[in-house]
Amino acid sequence: MPDAQHLQALLLQCADKRESALAEIYRLASPHLFALARRMLRDQAAAEDVLQECFVSIWRQAGQYQAEQSQPMTWMTRIVRNRCIDRLRRPDIVVPDPDDTLTLAMADDSPGPLARLEDSQEGRRLADCMGQLEGPQRVAIAMAFFDDLAHPDIAARLETPLGTIKSWIRRGLQRLKRCLE
Amino acid sequence: MNYRHPELQDRLAAEYVLGGLRAGARRRFQQLLRDDAGLRRAVTEWEDRLLPLALALPPETPPAHVWKAIAARIAPAASPAPARAASGRGLSWWRTLSAGLATAVVVLAFLTLKPPATPQDVRTVAVLSGEKTPGAMVVNTLPDQRLSVQPMQDLVALADGRALELWAISPGQAPRSLGVVLPGQTTVLSPRLPPLQGDTVAITLEPAGGAPNGVPTGPVVLSGKVI
Numbered sequence: 001m002p003d004a005q006h007l008q009a010l011l012l013q014c015a016d017k018r019e020s021a022l023a024e025i026y027r028l029a030s031p032h033l034f035a036l037a038r039r040m041l042r043d044q045a046a047a048e049d050v051l052q053e054c055f056v057s058i059w060r061q062a063g064q065y066q067a068e069q070s071q072p073m074t075w076m077t078r079i080v081r082n083r084c085i086d087r088l089r090r091p092d093i094v095v096p097d098p099d100d101t102l103t104l105a106m107a108d109d110s111p112g113p114l115a116r117l118e119d120s121q122e123g124r125r126l127a128d129c130m131g132q133l134e135g136p137q138r139v140a141i142a143m144a145f146f147d148d149l150a151h152p153d154i155a156a157r158l159e160t161p162l163g164t165i166k167s168w169i170r171r172g173l174q175r176l177k178r179c180l181e
Numbered sequence: 182m183n184y185r186h187p188e189l190q191d192r193l194a195a196e197y198v199l200g201g202l203r204a205g206a207r208r209r210f211q212q213l214l215r216d217d218a219g220l221r222r223a224v225t226e227w228e229d230r231l232l233p234l235a236l237a238l239p240p241e242t243p244p245a246h247v248w249k250a251i252a253a254r255i256a257p258a259a260s261p262a263p264a265r266a267a268s269g270r271g272l273s274w275w276r277t278l279s280a281g282l283a284t285a286v287v288v289l290a291f292l293t294l295k296p297p298a299t300p301q302d303v304r305t306v307a308v309l310s311g312e313k314t315p316g317a318m319v320v321n322t323l324p325d326q327r328l329s330v331q332p333m334q335d336l337v338a339l340a341d342g343r344a345l346e347l348w349a350i351s352p353g354q355a356p357r358s359l360g361v362v363l364p365g366q367t368t369v370l371s372p373r374l375p376p377l378q379g380d381t382v383a384i385t386l387e388p389a390g391g392a393p394n395g396v397p398t399g400p401v402v403l404s405g406k407v408i
Contacts, residue, residue, distance in 0.1 A: 027305070032235060
C-alpha cells in the first residue's frame with residue numbers, strides 16, 4: 001500500500017505540473033484504483049476509460065488536494081468511486097450482474113477479502129472493525145460499496161425483506177463508526 | 182426534515198458515501214454539500230472510514246495503453262520531440278540538448294532550494310517520451326541507489342531488433358551510458374554515476390549489446406529531463 005506521506009509529496013509535485021510525479025502516483029496507486037473500477041463497472045474497457053479520466057482529474061485537481069482533510073489514497077479513491085457511480089447510474093447503461101463471490105465471502109469469519117484489507121496500513125483498523133460486524137451486515141455493506149447496489153437490489157439478491165437490509169446497513173455503519181473512533 | 186441536525190447529517194453522509202442515496206436524493210444531497218461545511222466534514226469523515234474498503238480487492242495492473250493515453254493528455258502542449266540524429270549528421274544531438282539546458286540549470290541552481298526529503302523507497306527521476314510515444318518509459322531510483330527502468334508500454338516495435346541504450350547527459354558534457362534496457366520489462370541498472378538533477382536522459386537505438394565504444398551511434402528515440 002502506497003505510503004501516505006509519499007503520495008502527499010507527489011500530489012504537491014503534480015500541482016507544480018511535474019509529470020514524473022503523476023507517473024509515480026500511477027505506478028503506486030493505479031492497481032488499487034483500477035481494481036475498484038473494474039469491480040464496480042464490471043467492464044474492462046469502461047474501467048480503463050474511467051481510470052484515464054480520473055488520473056487526468058487527479059493531475060488537474062492536485063492543487064486542490066488538502067492533506068489535513070483527507071488521506072491521499074482516500075481522495076483518489078473518492079474520485080474514482082464517484083466517477084464509477086455517475087457512470088453506473090446513467091439511464092442508458094446496462095450493467096451485468098455482479099459476481100457475488102467476493103461480497104458473499106464477507107459473511108465468513110475465515111480469512112477472505114478482509115485479510116487482504118488487513119495487510120494495508122490504512123485498512124487494518126477497518127478490517128478489524130468490519131470483522132466485529134455480523135456476517136449479513138458485512139455482506140450488505142459490501143454489496144452497496146463494491147457493486148453500487150441500491151437497497152432493494154440487495155434485498156432481492158439476499159432474498160431478505162427491504163426493511164431488514166436497511167437496518168443491517170444502518171446498524172452496521174453505526175457500529176463501524178463506534179469501533180473506528 | 183432538518184438537515185442541520187448532526188445525527189441526521191451523519192446518517193445521510195454515511196449513506197451517501199456508501200452509495201445508498203439514489204437519483205434525486207443523491208443530487209439534492211450534493212447540492213446541500215456545496216453550502217454546508219458541517220455536512221462536508223461528515224462526508225469526509227465517512228470517506229476516511231469506508232473508502233479503504235477498496236483495498237480489500239486484489240490489485241490489478243491496468244494495461245499499458247491507459248498510462249500512454251494519460252501521459253499524452255497531461256503533456257505540455259508544445260512537448261519537444263526528441264532530435265533524430267540522421268546517420269550523416271554525427272552526434273551533435275546531445276550538444277544541442279545540453280547547450281539549451283546549461284543556462285536553465287545555472288539559473289535553477291540559484292533558485293531551487295534543496296527539495297524536502299520524503300520518506301520513500303522508490304523515487305521517479307525522469308519520464309522519457311518519444312515523438313509518438315508520450316510517457317513511454319520511467320526511470321526510478323531504488324533505495325540501494327540502483328536504477329529501475331520501466332517501460333510504460335511495450336517498446337519492442339520501437340526497438341525494432343536493436344538494443345535500447347540509456348544515456349545521461351549533463352549540460353555541456355558528453356553522454357555517459359547508464360546501460361542497455363529491455364523493451365518489454367523493467368531493467369535494473371547499476372551505473373557508476375547515476376543521472377543527476379538537470380541531466381537529460383535519452384534512449385538511443387544501438388547494435389546488440391550496446392554502443393561499441395561507449396559513444397551513442399544510433400538515433401534518439403526517447404528523451405526526458407531529470408527532475
